[in-house]
Amino acid sequence: MLSYLYFKNLYDKNFDKWSLISDLLIRKAVFYDDEEFEGDKMIPVTARAEKLMKNKHFRKLLVNEIMSAKRSITGTSADNLKHLYVQLGLDKYAFDNLLSSKWHIKAKAIQELTVMDMHEYVEQISAYADDKNSLVRMEAQSALIQFNGFEGLNFLETLYSPISNWHQIKLLQQLSQLPPANVDMTSWFTTTNSSVIIFTLKLARIYQRFDLYYEIVSCLDHEDPAVRYEAIHCLNEIYTDETSDNFISRFLNETLKNQLAMIKVMATVGTEKDVEFLLDLLTHENDEIKVRAARALVQSNKDGMISLEKYSREQNQSINEIVMHIKGEVAA
Amino acid sequence: MSWQTFILHFFTYGILLYSIILLICYVLIGAFSISETRSYLRKNSFTDYRMLASSTETPSMSILAPAYNEGANIIENVRSLLSIHYNNLEVIIINDGSKDDSLEKLIGAYDLYKVDFFVNQQIKTKPVRGVYKSYNPVYRKLIVVDKENGGKADALNVGVNIAKNDYFVCIDVDCVLEQDSLLKLAKPFLESTNQRVIAAGGVVRIANGCEIEGGRLVKVHLPKQFLPRIQTLEYIRAFLLSRMAWTKLNGLLLISGAFGAFDREIVINCGGYSTKTVGEDMELVVRMRRYMEELDEPYKVAFIPDPLCWTEAPTTFKILGRQRNRWTRGTIETLRTHKVMFFNPRYGILGMLSYPYWLFFEFLAPIIEFFGTIGMIVYCFTYAVNWSAVLILVGVLCLGILYSIFAILMEVLTYNQYRGRKDILGLVGVAMLEPFVFHPFVVWSAIRGNIALIRKQNSWGEMTRTGLATAKKAS
Numbered sequence: 001m002l003s004y005l006y007f008k009n010l011y012d013k014n015f016d017k018w019s020l021i022s023d024l025l026i027r028k029a030v031f032y033d034d035e036e037f038e039g040d041k042m043i044p045v046t047a048r049a050e051k052l053m054k055n056k057h058f059r060k061l062l063v064n065e066i067m068s069a070k071r072s073i074t075g076t077s078a079d080n081l082k083h084l085y086v087q088l089g090l091d092k093y094a095f096d097n098l099l100s101s102k103w104h105i106k107a108k109a110i111q112e113l114t115v116m117d118m119h120e121y122v123e124q125i126s127a128y129a130d131d132k133n134s135l136v137r138m139e140a141q142s143a144l145i146q147f148n149g150f151e152g153l154n155f156l157e158t159l160y161s162p163i164s165n166w167h168q169i170k171l172l173q174q175l176s177q178l179p180p181a182n183v184d185m186t187s188w189f190t191t192t193n194s195s196v197i198i199f200t201l202k203l204a205r206i207y208q209r210f211d212l213y214y215e216i217v218s219c220l221d222h223e224d225p226a227v228r229y230e231a232i233h234c235l236n237e238i239y240t241d242e243t244s245d246n247f248i249s250r251f252l253n254e255t256l257k258n259q260l261a262m263i264k265v266m267a268t269v270g271t272e273k274d275v276e277f278l279l280d281l282l283t284h285e286n287d288e289i290k291v292r293a294a295r296a297l298v299q300s301n302k303d304g305m306i307s308l309e310k311y312s313r314e315q316n317q318s319i320n321e322i323v324m325h326i327k328g329e330v331a332a
Numbered sequence: 333m334s335w336q337t338f339i340l341h342f343f344t345y346g347i348l349l350y351s352i353i354l355l356i357c358y359v360l361i362g363a364f365s366i367s368e369t370r371s372y373l374r375k376n377s378f379t380d381y382r383m384l385a386s387s388t389e390t391p392s393m394s395i396l397a398p399a400y401n402e403g404a405n406i407i408e409n410v411r412s413l414l415s416i417h418y419n420n421l422e423v424i425i426i427n428d429g430s431k432d433d434s435l436e437k438l439i440g441a442y443d444l445y446k447v448d449f450f451v452n453q454q455i456k457t458k459p460v461r462g463v464y465k466s467y468n469p470v471y472r473k474l475i476v477v478d479k480e481n482g483g484k485a486d487a488l489n490v491g492v493n494i495a496k497n498d499y500f501v502c503i504d505v506d507c508v509l510e511q512d513s514l515l516k517l518a519k520p521f522l523e524s525t526n527q528r529v530i531a532a533g534g535v536v537r538i539a540n541g542c543e544i545e546g547g548r549l550v551k552v553h554l555p556k557q558f559l560p561r562i563q564t565l566e567y568i569r570a571f572l573l574s575r576m577a578w579t580k581l582n583g584l585l586l587i588s589g590a591f592g593a594f595d596r597e598i599v600i601n602c603g604g605y606s607t608k609t610v611g612e613d614m615e616l617v618v619r620m621r622r623y624m625e626e627l628d629e630p631y632k633v634a635f636i637p638d639p640l641c642w643t644e645a646p647t648t649f650k651i652l653g654r655q656r657n658r659w660t661r662g663t664i665e666t667l668r669t670h671k672v673m674f675f676n677p678r679y680g681i682l683g684m685l686s687y688p689y690w691l692f693f694e695f696l697a698p699i700i701e702f703f704g705t706i707g708m709i710v711y712c713f714t715y716a717v718n719w720s721a722v723l724i725l726v727g728v729l730c731l732g733i734l735y736s737i738f739a740i741l742m743e744v745l746t747y748n749q750y751r752g753r754k755d756i757l758g759l760v761g762v763a764m765l766e767p768f769v770f771h772p773f774v775v776w777s778a779i780r781g782n783i784a785l786i787r788k789q790n791s792w793g794e795m796t797r798t799g800l801a802t803a804k805k806a807s
Binding site: 004005104107108111134135138139162163164165166168169170172173195202257287288291321322324325327328332 | 374375377378380383384386387389390391447448449450452453454465519521522523524525526597741744745
């Protein structure tokens, strides 16, 4: 423990010195003015900094600081930072790291090349979009979107590995920064990779792709309940008058989770013709289904509350508490 | 060899063998912990939690906070919970039949009114007297439930029945959470693609001595009082080493009742928290794991090494003794309830490794240590001491101290919450003292827990707290 504290102390002292040198380099690059210098663009680098470039700890520190600066600025200053990065040969080191057998070094290299806008490495990076390591492929897929926008999503066509929900959120967040584009997504619905279909359904929902309605409905018959669940959720946004019929015809064969999701969506897509179905559900053995059916009944029909109260009076079922609960929700 | 010599040797070498196996376990725990923590930190370096905070695609979560006679600090505690960064969140406070004015205070402070609420009794509980929501849209996330007193497990079950989200986080209402704690706790549920994450736990740290303002942790300090300080070391060792190692093996049996997230569907399918044990937190995790093993579905119990939750540690031996007594009873009750899993290959790691470890080294360790110590004293008086065995036992004791120092090193290398050199030396100091001052007391409390269980005493034990708002002053 003492030896660790000794070496840490030593490293901290060097770290402070190196921080100053890297800060100076970055400042020079950010405020570099082309017109001040003649000939090729060369950001001045001190001999000391040149010498330190051989030290991997210094390079790590410098790259982290350049990336951090690059993330927060745009325009000429950002271009100058990229220039400094290439001028110091840091892209070559990153490329070497890309070939490392260690996943975290590989993923870090992809992240670095992406932040530094090194478009010339996109082909090499795309080879990792279906890597066996989840972090490596996540960084590679994010890089493809960063470089190619919505077109970068083409990796979905050949993707065998799953995309976790976490990664889906990351990709959607990245895409939300871009202007919407009408990419062809139909082939992604036919892949054998369920997570790709789920992600496509999310894209269709968020980007309101009404042209994909029939593809979405076809997902209601998919063998994976998670795909069917996402399709139900998607139909909350993209629906027609017949959407509720699609739910009703499949309701009995669904899992409880998907049945609950269907009833919830029927609050949006349901019409007067669905009143009878929803009233029937009030006799269901599962109380959660009863509550959701009552809610859907009230929300999908202007006379829903009247129907619910009438039903409550006529039947011997003890759904009074549920009716009061829904009334309370409506009042709030 | 006479029978007396045989018993003497059996006793001496038996304890020695047990200690050596325990030490091997500690070495393995250290190694697995390093591997798991390094992997977590590397993965975490690619994570931007701000992205999750702003996303509408995050899973919805419900915070369940049971409160019993928490009137003194309830307003501030609830305010702290409401300020947590998370998009799809509801905060459910369950007033478990408090005898004080907790409910009245909440009604007044948060502008609450009673609503007609249908409670879906998916888990049987004591009757709910009322559900309250706020007129003020600022507090739209807040639900307060008033129910008849039934204990912590029953209160949590009411919360599970009322929660409408897929995941719930149970916390002790007097804990202070880091602002991004839920974002971090949500990640394991989102990351896994081939296993269902059924629960996720976070590190609980000692808040005594820390600066807390407006329900938020402002600055971390090592407690000045002896007992909280030694518990700080104990928590570091338990959370950073033991739980991380068991996470690596996917054999974690315990998620602290003070802070943990659960898959609501699985909890309901398992029947919720057991009201028949005082160790409801451990019992639920074991039951959920058993349920998944019996279904033969791939699953995982995740654990986050980040310090996410800060709690007040007992400051007196009396309160600490009650707590440890209860923990012992909870462990025994859980092990007894699920004894079918003991060395049962059907339950995989759970039956073959986790359960036996808990039985031999969590439940039996204090008993063996207690009788070992008595035996040693008797040997001393009868001049029958085997000095080579004593030397080895002293070595074992030193390795125990080394294990604590290793835990401190892990803390410094990873989260380094106690930055000052004085704080680190303070922790090393208590690591040296612990085996002589604190540990015997913990062993004695565990023995009392065993006796209480034999006498069928199943009370929770009153846990008087100073209150975190005043923690700084108190220490």
